[in-house]
Amino acid sequence: MTNLTHLTIEQALKGLEKKDFTAVELTQAHIDAMEKFRSLNAYIVETPEIALKQAAESDKRRAGGKAGLIDGIPLGIKDLFCTQGVQTTAASKILEGFKPEYESTVTSNLFRDGAVMLGKTNLDEFAMGSSNTTSAFGNVINPWKRKNDNTDLVPGGSSGGSSAAVAARICMGATGTDTGGSIRQPAAFCGIAGIKPTYGRCSRWGVVAFASSLDQAGPFARTVKDNALLLRSMAGYDPKDSTSADRPVPDYAAAMTGNIKGLKIGVPKEYRVEGMPAEIEKMWQQGIDWLKSAGAEIVDVSLPHTKYALPVYYIIAPAEASSNLARYDGVRYGKRVTGENLKDMYQKTRAQGFGEEVRRRILVGTYVLSAGYYDAYYIKAQRVRRLIYNDFMSAFEKCDVLLTPTAPSAAFAIGENEDDPVKMYLNDVFTVTGNLAGLPGLALPAGLDSQGLPLGLQLLGRPWGEETLFNVAGVIEKAANFTALPASVQKAA
Secondary structure, eight states: OGGGGGHHHHHHHHHHHTTTSHHHHHHHHHHHHHHHHHOOOOOOOOOHHHHHHHHHHHHHHHHTTTTTTTTTEEEEETTTTTTBOOOOOOOOGGGTTTTOOOOOHHHHHHHTTOOOEEEEEEGGGGGGOSSSOTTOOOOOOOOOOOTOOOOOOOOOSHHHHHHHHHTTTTSSEEEEEEETTTTTHHHHHHHEEEEEOTTSOOOOOOOOSSSSSTEEEEESSSSSHHHHHHHHOOOOOHHHHHHOOOOOOOOTTTGOOOOOTOOEEEGGGOOOOOOHHHHHHHHHHHHHHHHHTOEEEEEEEEGGGGGHHHHHHHHHHHHHHHHHHHGGGGSSSSOOOOOOSSSHHHHHHHHSSSOHHHHHHHHHHHHSSTTIIIIIIHHHHHHHHHHHHHHHHHHHHOOOOOEEESSSSSOTTSSSSSTTTTHHHHHGTTTTTHHHTTTEEEEEEEEETTOOEEEEEEEEEETHHHHHHHHHHHHHHHHHOOOOOOOOOOHHH
């Protein structure tokens, strides 16, 4: 039998349909692979018993001709999505042991369509980070290594557990959330594909909140088509989420015709940032050439307020985090540290329950929302956010899709940038604009750098323009023909 963990979701669905293997066999293969790759620390909680039960039920449905869209496909679920009866921590000590009595809408949708849950994947605490080194449950390690160098690399963040698990073939796909690039940057670092859909496309109900006006759920998978299959199941209107859009969910995979003749691809001049490695510049040009060869027209565009995106993001996101995280006080649920009085209990609970990066962002957010600074910082940032959105809308009058790099570097070593928070924040320089404007953004691998590490390209589209993104991404994917694997995964195969 083929190595089941190396199949794409598309291939696995065909194999299940043809009865080449069962969902139980497919799931067991991934459970066995998870044991081999525990050193990556990609999962906080493994749920093999639940997975095998769900797989057995999937086999029954398929035998009865009632298979769902992704029936029998084993997935990792980012530990930010509430899962009924299964610990959900947001990678924080303050929620350790919390078992929700309810299921998030996104995971409910996936289970409705037959998905199998292998476990809850690790992340930066409360999704705050770009390296997956802020988790209370330890660093996630990227399965990729530099040539002739055994140094552990970061998988990107915050959804690093999900991206590392997909890259290591210890799940077929995974859920992620993207607040400033937390799906797209880890996808680039781990050599896989991921999409942040338009804000409102996937429900946020049952997802632990970081910054409510920026957070958006989306999938990770090894191919663009697999992402299209997962997003179709994840998306949909949810009356429980006031920001959920009441729009039909398209068949994204069907949109991947491969025909992009006459499509206009915008290249924003502001994304050519100072100090960007020549290899990333070269890969970006390669992407432009691939699309030109496929019949697309390349258009230069300008997004003049891009230079303000990071400062705006790091005012709005911490402000919303400060508000959202106020609920973790030791009274209602989660960790409680007793004190001499109520105020002392609050202080001790939050000081011991939250990690350093989360505390830093709460302090920044509380400061910008405080009397005397609210107008100077928060209101001004919201006004500039609108200008950033207007820039995109002006650009989309000239083009259909924007092509940019995903991240300003390949994966870096654990601890390499941690002494400089600002340097860490710069990892999101190409991705935060998509969140501020609520646009869909898709990242996919396009090649390797001189150290043998993956580099990614990003596509940004009009609101609700995911179908076009998938179609263009499919063309790039075919041209790039990215088949490289981490050395550890090659050995395990």
